Amino acid sequence: MPSRVQQKIVIVGGVAGGMSAATRARRLDETSFISVFEKGPYVSYANCGIPYALGKVIKDDDALILQTPAAFKDRFNIDVHVNTEVVGIDRENHTIDVRSVGTDETYQVPYDKLILSQGAEPFRPPIEGVDLPHVFTLQTIPDLKEVELFLSKHEVKHVAVIGGGFIGLEAVENLRHLGLEVSIIECAPHVVPPIDIDIAEPLHTELRHNQVLLHLNAKAQRIEIGRVVLADGYEVPADLVLLVAGVRARTSLAREAGLKIGKTGVTVNSGMQTSDPDIYAVGDMVETEHRVAGHPLVLALAGPANRQGRLAADHIYKRAVSYRGNVGVGICKVFDLTVAITGLSIRELRQMGQDPLWVTVHPPDHAGYYPGAHPITLKVAFERYTGRLLGAQAIGTTGVDKRIDVLSTAMQAGMTIFDLEHLELAYAPPYGSAKDPVNMAGFVGSNVLRGDTEIIHAEELNTEELEEAQLVDVRSPGEFSRGHVPFAVNVPVNHLRDSVTTLDKGRRIIVYCQVGYRGYLAYRILKQNGFDVVNLDGGYKAIVQGGFTALQTPSETK
The missing domain is CATH 3.50.50.60 (FAD/NAD(P)-binding domain)
Incomplete structure (x- = not known):
């Protein structure tokens, strides 16, 4: 069997994608020289668990650290350098410029193949006061420790979380576990902007049930000691502020090296190669094809980052692999x-x-x-x-x-x-x-x-629609009395066949039940009797749960 050429594999970034690439490369080739450079003090840690460590659901912060540099050396013969920043790439000479954090002296490290896995950095909105000492991000273990230290040294009662995405909501829940009073400031009309508002409404109810104050359609104008002032002048109490308003791909190193950059991240092909075939990029810093959107997007999730790191190593060692894109789960x-x-x-x-x-x-x-x-x-x-x-x-x-x-x-x-x-x-x-x-x-x-069946959605029901159509509630009288759509008449589905003569074939009928099934049965009965009819998608529950208050009458049993 012919001997392999010893390759120098250099990886920039030691968390999800970077360490996945490093360990996969070692499993594929025992002879390569593999080095990892990480700017921070930790590698291979579970940053997705940070909010839960903050709330002490995960009791020990060290449980987030999966491996140490020494462990990587012992098990995989990989050289991991922490507190070490890569500040430049010389593509012509195949070297990187490296320096220890806190120093100015740089040195060069050669590579045959370079993998960039620098992730994304927290977005810091241009808000006055964003650099005050009680304002923090929550992305890394050092971030976590800074927040914990601040909480231990200061009397914190009120926390303002700027950003209502997944990380923001996880932080909110865990801050409530600590007994703190928490407010969310979100510029969108609802939390978790990627979802639809009818799916977000139950989250609003759950948050309020847990005494979380919601400020939606709200923009933080400035941060002061003890408060966040919104654009409308409202003051949100805040002894501590968490900035979790999204992330931006770290592209500066790649940009300075002349690599192609897309609208939101580094451009890569299906083998995770950048515009330079000897340089790969993976994880939150890259744009990959979104299979529904049909164009590249940054997907800041640990699962894709790990898979991309593994795939980059496979590609380096001539495996027949191709990244299939994302659907974004x-x-x-x-x-x-x-x-x-x-x-x-x-x-x-x-x-x-x-x-x-x-x-x-x-x-x-x-x-x-x-x-x-x-x-x-x-x-x-x-x-x-x-x-x-x-x-x-x-x-x-x-x-x-x-x-x-x-x-x-x-x-x-x-x-x-x-x-x-x-x-x-x-x-x-x-x-x-x-x-x-x-x-x-x-x-x-x-x-x-x-x-x-033909359906209609709650968002399509307006006053004109309600006044012109015949609304038939096919639930039981008891359900009807606990709330119904305005102008609706109650004809339980079990009695509908006996009541069809009371309905006007010259007017459209909207039928609904609680969740949709009885409405579908009613639809089939009426359709086959010659009526123009539609069924309300998701039933009355979609109206109540989705926050369509204008489509609800008060309960008659209250």
Whole structure:
């Protein structure tokens, strides 16, 4: 067997993608010289666990540190240099310029292949006072320790979190675990901007239930000691401020080296090579193809970063690999709720110029007759004519992760809404139902595309629509009395066949029930009796849970 040429593999960045590349390279070749340079004091740590360490759900901060430089040397024969910054790349001579943090002296390190895995840096909004000593980010272990030190040395009662994305919500929950009073300042109309507002509304309810103060459509104008002043003049109390308003790809080193940079990150091909074939880039600093959007985007998630690092090492050693792009799956725990998304929301799809269809179902996470079942709201978007899956959002107490993972896998496989009908998913009463929520979304969506039902969404109901159409609530009288859509008449579905003569065939009928199923039955009865009828997607629950207060009447039983 011919001997291999000893390669010098140099990696810049020692967290997810970088260490995945380093260890994979060693497994593929025992002879290469592999060096990792990390600007910070830690490598191979779980930064996704930082909010939970802050709230002491993870008791010991050191549990986040998965490996040390010494351990990498002992197990993998990889030289890991912490507190060491790479400040320049000489592409012509295949060297990097390196210096120890806190010093000015640089030295050169040669490479045959260079992998950049520098991640993303927290976005610091241009707010007056953003550099005050009580303002922190929460991305790294040093960030965590700074916040913990501040909390230990100061009497902190109020915390303002600027940014209502996943990291912000995780921080909020864990700050509440510490007994602190917490406010969220979010410039968008709802928390977690990538999801749709009807999916976000239950999060707002859950946050308020846990005494979190929400400031939505709010812009922080300046930060002062003890407060954050909003653009409208309102003062949010804040002994400590966390900036978690998103991240930006670290591209300066690549840019200065003359590598191609896209709109939001470093440009790479399917082998994770940059515009220089001897330089690779992975993780939060790169743009990769979003399979729904159809163009490159930065995806700041640990899963893709780890897979990209492994793939870059495979490509260096001539493995036949190709990165397949992303669909962008994310999940977050918010007190007793879990929210997740894969692909794109309806709002994002419309912003791209698409005209998607979508359905909403509210099935239980497992068989309803087995104790402890909880409903999941599952909203699935698909192409109008082909049924190709475009995105899914889910929220509930349990079982959300399982369904969003199935749907993410289906999207990666290029499946359609019709395929969801046929998925064979594990079923036993404690774990699921014979018709899983994913199957249910497939049944409903397929019915829409086949023309077996026509639906209308809560967002499409306006005053004119309510006044002109006949609204038929097919729930029980008791359900109707606890709240209903204005102008609706109550005709329970079991009595509908006997009541069709009381309805006007010259006017459109909107039928609805609690979650959609009885409304579908009513639709089929009325359609086959010659009525112009539509069913309310997701039922009355979609109206109440989604925050459509104008479409609700007060309960008659209160």
